[in-house]
Amino acid sequence: MTITLSDEARQYIALLDEETGVAATDCLVDDDEDRLTFVVPPGTMGQAIGPGGKHVKTLEERLGKHIELVEGADTPEDFVANALAPAAVYNVTISNGDTTVAYAEVDHDDRGVAIGTEGRNIAIARRLAKRHFDIDEIELT
Template sequence: MTVRLSDEARRLIAAFEDETDASAVDCVVDDEQDRVIFVVAAGEMGSAIGPGGSRVEELEEKLGRDVMLVEDAPTPEGFVANALSPAAVYNVTISENDTTVAYAEVAHEDKGVAIGTGGKNIEAAKQLAKRHFDIDDIQLT
C-alpha cells in the first residue's frame, strides 16, 4: 500500500533522519495529542532511540513535540504488534469479512498501555494500520 506524505511530514522525516541516523518510512502529525508519530524502518529502532533514549529526547526537544516511534514490519500482524508496543502482544489475527479487523491478544496487565491515556495509543495504531495495510479496526482480546 502506498503512503502519501504531506510536505510537513517530509520535513519532519528529514529532521528525524538527521537527528537519529535511522530511516523513517512514514510520519503522522497528531495535532490533537501534540505529537509526531514516525514509522521507523525495520531493524533501525535501536538507532532511532539512541543510548538511553537520547536521540528521541533530542528530537523531541528540536521539534517541540512528543515523539512516538513504531517499527515497520513486512506483515500486517507484525505491524499491529509493533504499533501496540510496548504492550506485550502475544498474537495478532487478521479477519477479513465486510471489513478488515486485526484482533490483538494483549497481556491483561498491558491492556492499559496498549490503549493509552484517552485511547491515544490504540487510535495511533489504528491510523497507522489503516495507512499501511488497509486494516479498518484493531480489537484487543
Template structure:
C-alpha cells in the same frame, strides 16, 4: 498500500533522519493528540532511540511535540504488534468480513498500555495500520 506524505511530514522525516541516523518510512502529525508518529525502518529502532533515549529526546526537543516510534514490519500482524508496543502482544490475527479487523491478544496487565491515556496509543496504532495495510480496526483480546 501507497502512503502520501504532507510537506510537514517530509520535513519531519528529514529532521528525524538527521538527528537519529535511522530511516523513517512514514510520518504522521497527530494534532488531536499533540504528537508526531514515525514509522522507523525495520531493524533501526535502537538507532532511532539512541542510548538512554537521547536521540528521540533530542528529536522531541527540536520538534516541540511528543514523538512516538513504531517499527515497520512486512506483515499487518507484525505491524499491529509493533504499533501496540510496549504492550506484550502474544498474537495478532486478521479477520475479513466487510472490514479488515486485527485482533491483538494482549497481556491483560498491558491493556492500559496498549490503549494509552484517552485512547492515544490504540488510535495511533489504528491510524498507522490503516495507512500501511488497510486495516480498518484493531480489537484487543
C-alpha cells in the same frame, strides 16, 4: 500500499534522518500537534532511539513535541503488534470480511498501555494499520 505524506510530515522525517541516520517510512502528526509518530524500517529501532534514548530526547527538545517510534514490519500481524508496543501482544489474527479486523491478544495488565490516555495509543495504531496494511479496525482480546 502507497502512503501520502504532507509537506510537514516530510520535513519531520528529514529531521529524524538528520538526527539519527534513519529514514522513517511514515510520520503521523497528531491532531493536537503535541505528538509525532514515526514508522522506522524493521531493524532500525535501536539506531533511531539512540543510546539511552538520546536521539528521541534531542528531537523532543528541538521540536517541543512528544516523539513516538513504531518499528515497521513485513506482515500486518507483526506491524499491529509493533504499533501497540510497549504493550505485551501475544498474538494478532487478521480477519478479512466486509472489513479487515486485526484481533490483538494483549496481556491483561497491558490493556491500558495499548489503549493509552483517552484512547490515543490505539487510535494511532489503527491509523497506522490502515495506512500500511489497509486494516479497518484493531480490537483487543
